[in-house]
Amino acid sequence: MNLRTFNALGKRGVLGINCRNSEYIMRSNPRSAFPLVDNKVLTKRLADKFDIPVPPVYHLIEHHGDIHKLEAKIAGKPDFVVKPARGAGGKGIILVADRQADNFVTPGGTILSKADLDFHISDILSGIYSLSGLDDTAIIEALLHPAPVFAQVTYAGVPDIRVVVYRGVPMMSMVRLPTRASDGKANLHRGAIAAGIEITSGKTLTAVYHSAVITHHPDTGNPVGNIQVPYWERMLLIAASAFDMTGLGYIGVDMVIDSERGPVLLELNARPGLAIQIANLDGLRRRLDLIEAAPAAIFATAETRVSWAMQTFGASRQ
Numbered sequence: 001m002n003l004r005t006f007n008a009l010g011k012r013g014v015l016g017i018n019c020r021n022s023e024y025i026m027r028s029n030p031r032s033a034f035p036l037v038d039n040k041v042l043t044k045r046l047a048d049k050f051d052i053p054v055p056p057v058y059h060l061i062e063h064h065g066d067i068h069k070l071e072a073k074i075a076g077k078p079d080f081v082v083k084p085a086r087g088a089g090g091k092g093i094i095l096v097a098d099r100q101a102d103n104f105v106t107p108g109g110t111i112l113s114k115a116d117l118d119f120h121i122s123d124i125l126s127g128i129y130s131l132s133g134l135d136d137t138a139i140i141e142a143l144l145h146p147a148p149v150f151a152q153v154t155y156a157g158v159p160d161i162r163v164v165v166y167r168g169v170p171m172m173s174m175v176r177l178p179t180r181a182s183d184g185k186a187n188l189h190r191g192a193i194a195a196g197i198e199i200t201s202g203k204t205l206t207a208v209y210h211s212a213v214i215t216h217h218p219d220t221g222n223p224v225g226n227i228q229v230p231y232w233e234r235m236l237l238i239a240a241s242a243f244d245m246t247g248l249g250y251i252g253v254d255m256v257i258d259s260e261r262g263p264v265l266l267e268l269n270a271r272p273g274l275a276i277q278i279a280n281l282d283g284l285r286r287r288l289d290l291i292e293a294a295p296a297a298i299f300a301t302a303e304t305r306v307s308w309a310m311q312t313f314g315a316s317r318q
């Protein structure tokens, strides 16, 4: 966050990292629930139980000796994703968007040989990308094909939508849009941009790029604001039910809108970042306070929480 943005937001109750950690994450998130979200295999199993769509798994690789089985599992599949079960921040994820003869092509046009891919999977199993540094599992899953809604403001990749949820109430949202620099991934420190999404309407606001507020996509030049996100209420419901799934009181819920499947849950995050505040030009603090002061009845179900949020969290710049 650059200083000027931070100062401009100061009056709006921007939440800082220490406060987020001590007051909200530690108080709201039981440690026992962390493994459920820190391991994407466990998150997928949990989501299945709650009928929440996730990217279909083609194969899980747990042992170095099993890497050779990959070829058969992806036979006939033109595209797929390789990711560490315990990774974060886009590290160790390879999106394979195309195959050329025996090679694999990423959305940014990087070409990988079969040996490159095997080597990468071997790195994943060794835990190089794992949050804990311990051995890890490689997930081979379907590549989602984003619905066209963000096509004008995405450079070759897969945008994801994050909703931050407090006590089961969707509180703030953003869409992360890949750029040339982020190689198809939507992680902000990889150079993706983030546009706020108004909870009330599901329409995008301005965006942030490397801590600066922007109104147009750096590669495509198209305006990022005022885009209506489809399936908005359904996405808020998925986000709200992530609280029921995990018991985590403070959680970031990441989804992709797939062109055939609609909203798909990508991952859950027990320590969501704070850049979402810049993307919305609004602080989290006021919204957290509103939720804490809300009448008990609004917490009854995911539906009541979503409906209250949609009435409460309107235009951030009022």
Ligand SMILES: Nc1ncnc2c1ncn2[C@@H]1O[C@H](COP(=O)(O)OP(=O)(O)O)[C@@H](O)[C@H]1O
Residues within 6 Å of the ligand: 055, 081, 083, 087, 088, 089, 090, 091, 093, 095, 141, 142, 143, 144, 145, 157, 158, 159, 160, 184, 185, 186, 187, 254, 266, 267
């Ligand atoms: N199955 C998938 N299909 C398409 N894109 C994906 C898929 N999985 C991940 N991505 C892209 O990679 C990014 C990072 O993936 P994610 O699962 O969120 O892992 P991380 O925990 O490392 O952020 C996503 O934001 C998305 O842009």
Ligand SMILES: [Mg+2]
Residues within 6 Å of the ligand: 089, 090, 254, 267
């Ligand atoms: Mg992610």
